[in-house]
Amino acid sequence: DTGVSQNPRHKITKRGQNVTFRCDPISEHNRLYWYRQTLGQGPEFLTYFQNEAQLEKSRLLSDRFSAERPKGSFSTLEIQRTEQGDSAMYLCASSPPPDGYTFGSGTRLTVV
């Protein structure tokens, strides 16, 4: 296991289309986080899972966004009806208890 893997690395989509990103965490990590990062900003929290349970969601996560972690392993983040404001880097991180966060390389989304 070499770390947190995110796919795809880049996604260009037309406004109004749906997109889905995948994150494969480090296998023994029980917590998984999604963050969004725009240019010149730090990562902004979107949501996190402990095992398969989604425990918290940010108000940044509008009803067009949904995340799942069905078996407590990989996670998907779906954005429906994309808007230009959704263009950002989407970062996934996983964490063992009690602390420490390993990030993937991110998925850069461009909505045109």
Place this chain on the structure above:
Amino acid sequence: GNSVTQMEGPVTLSEEAFLTINCTYTATGYPSLFWYVQYPGEGLQLLLKATKADDKGSNKGFEATYRKETTSFHLEKGSVQVSDSAVYFCARGTSGGSYIPTFGRGTSLIVHP
């Protein structure tokens, strides 16, 4: 509230200069503290961490000391290299029952030859 504040960049230095990037935090209790580095087009990489007061994290010549009395975790390096040019993020770990890490806005470091 719980937050992390970093000095604004960019910080521009000549090679071999001394680096300080300030970071202060607010939190309930004594969370773990982290510095992450991000190179262009990449995700965040853990640079160093400290898990309790007075701990010093260190890696690749960078150091930061967990100062409870000033709620600070300033990043330092004695002699920077061009290859250190990147964006540096200070982060606070779990605090007050929340398992959500909080990141600062990042400080861009530019090192000239």
